[in-house]
Amino acid sequence: MEQKRFAIIGFPLKHSFSPFIHNRAFHDLKLNSRYEKIEITPQNFEKDILSLKKSSLAGFNVTIPFKEKILPFVDSLSAEAQKIGAVNTIKAVEGRWHGFNTDWLGFLKPIEREAEHIKSCLLLGAGGGARGVLFALLQFPAIQTILIANRTKQRADELKEGIGFNKSTQITTISLEELVALAKPFDLIVNTTSVGMTGHQADSLINPEHFAHSNTIVYDLVYNPLKTVLLQQAETLGLKTINGLPMLIYQAEAAFKIWTGLSYPSQTIQFLLDELPRKIS
Known part of the structure; x- marks a missing residue:
């Protein structure tokens, strides 16, 4: 054969x-x-x-x-x-x-046990990787609010419009610049950008301390390095973390x-x- x-x-x-x-x-x-x-x-x-x-x-x-x-x-x-x-x-x-x-299925698998408790999510980035993640988030049974933060708000708006209407979930958008002034806890924080990847290791888009409560999960799609600055900061706060592997x-x-x-x-x-x-x- x-x-x-x-x-x-x-x-x-x-x-x-x-x-x-x-x-x-x-x-x-x-x-x-x-x-x-x-x-x-x-x-x-x-x-x-x-x-x-x-x-x-x-x-x-x-x-x-x-x-x-x-x-x-x-x-x-x-x-x-x-x-x-x-x-x-x-x-x-x-x-x-x-x-x-299959990106959305890959994203969902490591977090499916916790999905039923997640009501709010801060989604960092609005590129190709964010599309599958947003689709997966909209499958979460309890999800109520998703905030998409991107360098340019226009790209975040395009992602929101492109994914279609979901009447039970409120999706809002914000620029990363505006996000800095917002101190609000989320159940889940997801980084879909390349920030933190090998070559950008010293970087993190946010300090999770400003956007987390004690049960927040921090999920970074980057897998090289296995522990980005974002995940290291989250671990220091005692938060559950998931890398992209x-x-x-x-x-x-x-x-x-x-x-x-x-x-x-x-x-x-x-x-x-x-x-x-x-x-x-």
């Missing part, structure tokens, strides 16, 4: 852990498949995507900066991807590309399930949770 090919497309991909994650699952499930990196530069995007459509790829992941740019090349979209307005997973069937978004693994598992119909074995997830921190540090 011919080996199935899967990949990740994006730019740059030097630090992507997706091949390590998916190839481990293929190995553990004894599937004749492999997963590779296909780096596409923004200036060659259209030409390379059209040639990719003629390739033998069975499926691929889409990462920064192409999650929205890929949309015109997709033949169909899942309901979630349509609502979120971004795609991170493509399944190829007889030359047709079917687009999905579980989200990375669970969004990958959801994509894997779309392609193969199979979930990751529990030993695969445990291996990744143990091994990835060593690769990052």
Whole structure:
């Protein structure tokens, strides 16, 4: 039986852990498949995507900066991807590309036990990563208020309008500059920006002390480093913290399930949770 090919497309991909994650699952499930990196530069995007459509790829992941740019090349979209307005997973069937978004599922998994108690959220950032997170937040059963804070308020407004109307949840927007003057506690604080990532380690958009109560959860989508300045500040305050590593693994598992119909074995997830921190540090 011919080996199935899967990949990740994006730019740059030097630090992507997706091949390590998916190839481990293929190995553990004894599937004749492999997963590779296909780096596409923004200036060659259209030409390379059209040639990719003629390739033998069975499926691929889409990462920064192409999650929205890929949309015109997709033949169909899942309901979630349509609502979120971004795609991170493509399944190829007889030359047709079917687009999905698993980012929101990856975000939800590490926090689903606490979700029923979360009524308010401060969402930092309004880029591609924030789209899936906002969609996931709107699935929380008790969520009442979401404040989107972004460098430019206009981008936050666009995110709010783009996600559609939810009459039971109040979504408001604010610029990061205005946020500084606001001292208000939230049940959940989520950073969806790259601030705190390797290269920006010394930075944090906010001091969580001004926006937290004793049970606030602080969730940072950054996973390299594993403890951003934001998470370090939160831990000093005795708050529960979540980094972006579980989200990375669970969004990958959801994509894997779309392609193969199979979930990751529990030993695969445990291996990744143990091994990835060593690769990052």
